[in-house]
Amino acid sequence: MALLEVKNLGISFGGLRAVDDFNISVEKGQLYGLIGPNGAGKTTVFNLLTGVYKPTRGAFSLDGVNLTGKTPLQISKAGIARTFQNIRLFNKMTVLDNVKVGLHNQKKYSLLSGILHSPSYFKEEKAMDEKAMELLKVFDLDKEAAFLACNLPYGKQRKLEIARALATNPKLLLLDEPAAGMNPNETAELMETIRFVRDEFDIAILLIEHDMRLVTGICEEVTVLNFGTELAHGKTEETLKDPKVITAYLGE
Template sequence: MALLEVKNLGISFGGLRAVDNVNLNIDKGQLYGLIGPNGAGKTTIFNLLTGVYRPTDGTIKIDGVNIVGKSPSEICQAGIARTFQNIRLFKKMSVLDNVKTALHNQMKYPLVTSFIRLPGYFKAEKEMNEKAMEILKVFDLDGQADYLASNLPYGKQRKLEIARGLATNPKLLLLDEPAAGMNPNETAELMETIRLVRDHYQITILLIEHDMKLVTGICEKLLVLNFGTELAAGTPEEVLNNPEVITAYLGE
């Protein structure tokens, strides 16, 4: 069974059909790319998958469970986490605390325990610190754990946002243009990090990206959108040699 099954997905905004009859099957542990020209509907699909928008039609299943109609928080608990094209860190909090904010929903202790600092609170805080540092180490950010997030270089802020998404313990991690604004060296480092995250945590990753070197370097399959509809799907080699994709996406 595929981890993510999307069937006949569509959404209309008034008279505008933004996404129409999109189908997507992603197996567990797969690195999958969603590509297409600007305005093709890629981020709209991410918003549908995470409950920001409710589809006009179609189904979205994670591990066989239909999540259409659930709230973003319920969908996060079901196992879908995302990053954003524009970085949305808590800039005035430390790197460590940014990751810990995503761990709080996994800590199970009564509210009164935190108010009066009972032993359970300190135990949970210790566990969160250890877990957060473990995640930061994967991203080579453990040495900057006490830095303000705003003081990190741009490339490391990007990595921190992915680390925070990973801290929600997702089954499926959605990355929205993770290499946006990065230089080639940062992009190459990010590629290795994404592979490491997938392999180390055994999670599934779906990403939107315009950097074709990154897409072809790490993605095992691609879906190409154009004007909200499927244009092509398959391996990177198959897709990027498709004449329709070359015309619509590469502008040739």
């Protein structure tokens, strides 16, 4: 059984079918690409898989658990995390606290303990500090733990967003255009980071990306969307040679 199973997923906005009859299977440990022209429905798919939008048809499950119609918090706790095309960090919070935000879906103290700052609160906060620092070390961000997130350079902000997503302890990580705004050297480093994350954390990664160097460099399979429907899917190299894909996506 695949880790992520999506069957006939779709959503309409005012009669417009933004995504229609979307199907995908992502295996455990797989690096999978979701590509297509701007406006093809890729981010809408991510919004459906994270509970931002409720599908009007179809279903999806993670590790055999049906998550259709669940809230973003329920889906996060079930094991799906994401990043965004436009980085969404808490800019006026420290690097450390940004990662701790991701850890709070696993906190074990009660609201009352948090308000009263009970011993269980301090014990749990200390454990979260330690876990957050471990994640920051993975991305070589531990020396900037006390910096405000807005003071990090762009490439490190991308890494921090991935670290925060990993703090939720996901089984599946959704990356929305992680190479956006990066130069070739940064993209090459990002590819290594994504491979490392997949292997080190034993998770599957589904990514949206327009940079074909990154897609061909790390994605084992891809699905191509166009106007909200699947245009092609299969092994990356073969799929990108499909004449329909070349015409619709690459514009050649």
